[in-house]
Amino acid sequence: MAAPDPGRRSRILQGGFGPLTNMSIALVSTFVFLLVVVLLIVNAPGWETVKQSFFNVGEGRDTFPLVARAFLLNVKMFLIAEALILVFALVIAVMRGLPGPVFFPLRALAIAYTDFFRGVPTILVIYVLGFGAPGLNLTGVPTNPVVWGVVGLVLVYSAYVSEVYRAGIESIHPSQEAAARSLGLSRAQALRFVILPQAVRRVIPPLLNDFIGLQKDTALVSVLGSVDALQQANINSAADFNYTPYLIAAFFFVIITIPLARFTDWLIARERRRRQAGGVA
Amino acid sequence: MSAQGGLVVEGLHKSFGRSDVLRGIDLSVAEHEVVCLIGASGSGKSTLLRCVNLLEPIDAGRIVVNGEEITAPGVDVNRVRRGIGIVFQAFNLFPHMSVLDNVTLGPRRALGLPRAEAEAEARDLLTRFGLAEKVDDYPDRLSGGQQQRVAIVRALATRPRLMLLDEITSALDPELVAEVLEVVRGLAREGMTMVIATHEMGFARDIANRVCFLDGGVILEQGPPEQIFTAPREDRTQQFLARIIAAGRM
Numbered sequence A: 001m002a003a004p005d006p007g008r009r010s011r012i013l014q015g016g017f018g019p020l021t022n023m024s025i026a027l028v029s030t031f032v033f034l035l036v037v038v039l040l041i042v043n044a045p046g047w048e049t050v051k052q053s054f055f056n057v058g059e060g061r062d063t064f065p066l067v068a069r070a071f072l073l074n075v076k077m078f079l080i081a082e083a084l085i086l087v088f089a090l091v092i093a094v095m096r097g098l099p100g101p102v103f104f105p106l107r108a109l110a111i112a113y114t115d116f117f118r119g120v121p122t123i124l125v126i127y128v129l130g131f132g133a134p135g136l137n138l139t140g141v142p143t144n145p146v147v148w149g150v151v152g153l154v155l156v157y158s159a160y161v162s163e164v165y166r167a168g169i170e171s172i173h174p175s176q177e178a179a180a181r182s183l184g185l186s187r188a189q190a191l192r193f194v195i196l197p198q199a200v201r202r203v204i205p206p207l208l209n210d211f212i213g214l215q216k217d218t219a220l221v222s223v224l225g226s227v228d229a230l231q232q233a234n235i236n237s238a239a240d241f242n243y244t245p246y247l248i249a250a251f252f253f254v255i256i257t258i259p260l261a262r263f264t265d266w267l268i269a270r271e272r273r274r275r276q277a278g279g280v281a
Numbered sequence B: 001m002s003a004q005g006g007l008v009v010e011g012l013h014k015s016f017g018r019s020d021v022l023r024g025i026d027l028s029v030a031e032h033e034v035v036c037l038i039g040a041s042g043s044g045k046s047t048l049l050r051c052v053n054l055l056e057p058i059d060a061g062r063i064v065v066n067g068e069e070i071t072a073p074g075v076d077v078n079r080v081r082r083g084i085g086i087v088f089q090a091f092n093l094f095p096h097m098s099v100l101d102n103v104t105l106g107p108r109r110a111l112g113l114p115r116a117e118a119e120a121e122a123r124d125l126l127t128r129f130g131l132a133e134k135v136d137d138y139p140d141r142l143s144g145g146q147q148q149r150v151a152i153v154r155a156l157a158t159r160p161r162l163m164l165l166d167e168i169t170s171a172l173d174p175e176l177v178a179e180v181l182e183v184v185r186g187l188a189r190e191g192m193t194m195v196i197a198t199h200e201m202g203f204a205r206d207i208a209n210r211v212c213f214l215d216g217g218v219i220l221e222q223g224p225p226e227q228i229f230t231a232p233r234e235d236r237t238q239q240f241l242a243r244i245i246a247a248g249r250m
């Protein structure tokens, strides 16, 4: 039997007509689709009012630099929170995997922690910390709401991320630990050099997914009154009786999250290709 | 500590839940001796080897390696394991590490050798076993036979005086078995003390000083290979060997 022509096979799989034609069909169909949507919206009876309040060019031009500067605070909170979460969540995940009766209290603590912080709404944690902690008037306790907002995000997201890590750790076959221990490595060394490197590599896509959520949720810290992109949009919107600043803020969040999402997809696709090529997990 | 080499197992019991896998194993292996364990699948060969490497806690009995009772309370298991090499049926190489890193992990992290020294030794070992070109490759780039040879080198890298081989050719394509067995023959010539669980009866016959037949959780019969393979005393041994011959493996 003749080997199947690879071009023919991929055409069957994709249900198309070859790469170039496929691309132009995709372009045309996207364009037509967008045109229909835009025409529908623009011809809607209330369009003029909506245009004035959401797509006001003058308002947009005036508030863009303000929102942009405020958005830097979101980026800063995101980066700091992310670094802390990566470390803290790993500690929780490892605590939860400690063996034997001696470590029962630590395991129980880790379980209670993840259960609690995955159950409570993020905004509630931020409220309680942001208004409660500075109110204690303890010396050394920061009063800056941004700090408490970030602490809240770290507490909540670490609960999710530690579960992601744990799934990764449990996906590594026990024979890997046996091989490491048989060389004379301690438990901790086996974890550090053999299990965690493989586990973390496996969970990078779901980790990035959680970070897309985190990036958006930095906006929740605005409930404490700090001036991030959302709060700045609030201020300008209230002053000018116009909603355009909200769209500007949305624009900033999206230009960060969309590349992250595409990058995650790319990693997942690469992992899948690798698995199919190697034939082993 | 290392006065007399070798391995002594006395009255070893091991059960998983309610299944008694090892029910009083007595076995002694002299220094430089090669002992092959044969027995049906599920007879406990792997479990015995894992117990000797302290990878499984035992229920009763004692194990003495190189004159030291390794099953005594308070023994440093990490130190004990460094002196015993084990090679597994499924290779169990570390897929995220190059061949060189697989081999140097033990020396660097368990023996505490500096990186340069560990790598120089590992390169020497890999060259001796025909793997010089593979040092920078990752395990998934290697054939099964090459992977298993790397696993043997990895186990040798901590300079063990006792090697445990657990059906190391069972997961290999038939044409790759010979290259791995050749490596084991080389180790035997150098005088390595070895306990080898195997289904390769021809190999057991010409490498073993002694063959032990494991059945029902005990060593039912043991002796020199000529005696076990040509004149087994026990019915169970005869039946087992008849099945092996029927399967065309001898």
Ligand SMILES: Nc1ncnc2c1ncn2[C@@H]1O[C@H](COP(=O)(O)OP(=O)(O)O)[C@@H](O)[C@H]1O
Binding pocket: B016, B021, B039, B040, B041, B042, B043, B044, B045, B046, B047, B048
């Ligand atoms: N970790 C384990 N938990 C439960 N049962 C096990 C475990 N390891 C081995 N066994 C059982 O112990 C018996 C002996 O297994 P094994 O030592 O692997 O035999 P062999 O290597 O001779 O084929 C088998 O019945 C197997 O199912």
Ligand SMILES: [Mg+2]
Binding pocket: B045, B046, B047, B166, B167
């Ligand atoms: Mg086995």
